Amino acid sequence: MKEAIRFTNVTKTFGKTIANKNVSFSVEKGKIYAILGENGSGKTTLMNVVAGIYRQDTGKVYINGKEADIKSPLDAYKYQVGMIHQHFKLVDAFTAVENLAQGVKRSDTPEYRLLKNEEKELGTLRQIKKKIKKLEQMVANEKLIDRELLSRKLKAAREDYDTIKSLKKSERKVKFYNLKTTEKRMNTLCKRYGFVIDPRKHVYDMSVSEKQTLEIVKAINRGADILILDEPTAVLTPQETRHLFDALRSMKEHGHTIIIITHKLNEVKEISDKVVILRQGEYVGEIETKKATISQLTEMMVGHKVNLAIKRDKPVNPQDRLIVKNLKVVNNENHVVVDNVSFVAHSGEILGVAGISGNGQKELLEAISGLYPISSGSITLINPKKNKPLTILHKTMKEVRKLAHDGAFHYSDGKRVDLTKVSNQKIRELVKEKKIVFNDNEIVDLGTKDPLQIRESGIHLAFVPEDRLGMGLVGEMDITDNMMLRTYKHGKGLFVRREKPGQLADKVIKDLSVVTPSKNTRIRFLSGGNIQKVLVGREIAFAPKVFMTAYPVRGLDINSSYAIYNLLQKQKQNDVAVIYVGEDLDVLLDLCDRIMVLCQGKVAGIFDANKVTKDKIGLLMTNGGKGNEASKN
């Protein structure tokens, strides 16, 4: 067995947090390894040590048997290690080729490497010259007996000289910064491993999967022999994932060593030869994939047994809650991003939205929450209020009087409410004693409301974008302040009050087991999963009528994911209409009651989750079920 990488007692800390503790294991050459672990188990940190992003505090890393001192990504390339990070390190304003060409040095070209290899074997030009001279002298010396052998040796040396010289010449000729040659090389690489990518395309025009492919090609172009991929499938569709795995297998056949960081067990089973498991920064063990079962892997990863089935109750008494009719949304580049979408979300039900990211999910949710302008169509909320006591938390006294005037209320004993001659004080008392109840359900046309009014009417959105912090949370503020972002308007007086948000922060931390030193820690310093918990927890805490969440488990480990799934289930039981935009089709099928498939902004179908297969949804996601007429605007 040949070793590609060996870790011995690697420890890495960030301040007080220990990311890796005395990790030791080795990776076999030419195999596909999966590094498995929960969020915060130190998988990415450990791999970043090899990739030159971090430096280990103590311990050693050996690459191909030699001790490696990796101070920067550049050093990593010297050891032929390339890492594909979760956040792609591509320059958006560059084309694919330009991205490939950046930072390339003469020493990275195959010609240079060939020359150096030959020089190692035959010697440099100067050494050969010396040798030739010596041999020539010896041949000239007539006293020596074995002149035939010598002249043969001389001939060989002269041939060596010519070889090296011609190699050097061709190496000199290589224009290593030349977009044309880079493009040629890129095309050869793509052909060899079966990648499809347009070299002249700008990165800002690429899909996530294309960007990832470009990253891989980039690493191989730099001569990476050991390839590390950090959660490569987190943003891919099942079809794209299959393509990626095919490419990885073909790379393995070409002798590359591949390490995948992941927490998706089925993918581990599908692609890897061996699994290394980390838990809380420590090495737990490794196991051959063939011999491992999913439950065994989970147990090693989490440290205890986890029930992997999502318990789904039947929706209880589903009522129409949110009615979207013929919704059309146009973005600022005049592309139709949500096209004639109609659906109904029921209370007490989870409506799943499947689709490749960037197919209108974000715009749809934002249009519903009032953040994105609507071109045409209507969004109606049916606010269940019939016979519910009135609260005046979100209403001014003026509004209450107007509603009473419009006949929206009656007393709990059935009499009509007339508030014209009642004092404010009296109204407050009546409300407090729950004597005023609503006549009917409130029907709200959301198209005419602003985002704040929409939120007040009970529609809450927890959107987790790719960078997690992009929407809804402020990284530089602590948990309490982030809670306050939703409530500061309710306060009176000049100064904000921090007690209530503080209590809420404590509650969220406790209920969702957010790992944080305290509620006064800046959000930016929490791990991704914990940030997501804070976001989702905050929105749920406001007892929404409609709860929309997009990618809430993006990049989360099993435990945290299930915590979130349970939260959604709880919302469902609380008669909330949940809209869940997800990526993992298995989860969508297990968690949701109905699934709506979006493709290029259009509804490709709405299905009962019990009566549809994963493949059918996957197919609809990619071509909308209409053959290949996928025209882009």
Place this chain on the structure above:
Amino acid sequence: MVTLIPLALRAMAVYIFGATGDTIIEKGGHLNMGVPGIMFIGALGAIVGESLYANNIPADQINVVLAIIVPMIFAMIFAGLAGLLYCFLTVTLKCNQNVVGLSLTTFGVGFSRYFIAIFAEMADSNIPVAGDMIQHLFPNYAQAGAFGEMFLSGSFFTYFSILLAILISILFVKTKVGLNLRAVGENPASADAAGINVTAYRYIATIIGSMVVGIGGLTYVLDLKSGSFAATNDVDAFGWLCLSIVILSAWRSWITIPVSFAIGLLDRLPAALGLGAGPLGQFIGILPYIATIVVLIISSAISSKKMQPPAGLGQNYFREDR
């Protein structure tokens, strides 16, 4: 026209140097608000160099080439040191770029004004001689008629600035160094992962850019003000306009040539019309600034993908940042 265009070309040279220098800096991802200060420090360097050279040599031995090169070296060293200071604070100490830039401007302007005043008192009569010698690169420009009067009467700096802007443009687009520098400015993490030394690129780009900005200060003193030290008070005004020229030219240094020329035209219009300090002259003097604002509004309304600033502009890079 015959008086306006030569004047505009002289002002243009200052703008081109300033804007090209700043383009180099910004392509590397540094939003350098210190450009006015650096330009002033460059002007101070030019004055120091010119004083050392012209004051110590008899008037009839003054050589044109040396009269340009000695101050240029000083201007580049002075401005380069200012750039180094900026880099040390932002790249090594990771201070906020805006804060550092603005303080550098405040510092550079005050520091330079103080010493320029001292040097202006010490200046002797040789300096105007040297200044006059530099004025025209082609002494026989008048032979080419009105065209010569208008376009060939410029100094060495006029033509050098155009050449430099074009060369820098080619450097960005066609060479590996240019590509790498753009990568550093666009996405330092990507550049770092590709094995580009981000720190080195940022340091070198900023220092070289500052030196070019410093040449702008030199041009201001030697060419625009004909080597007169006493009247060098508004270098920073030129510096601020250079910052907006960079935006107007969409971070392409060859576009700074027409933009700088246009701003130079507006800038020198009152002088060419002989309006001096009157209210109309003052009003025309505002025009470059108003034009800048108008064009900025229009260009931000268009906002095409090709006209964007470097994506990493203004952000310090720290590899272990989470």
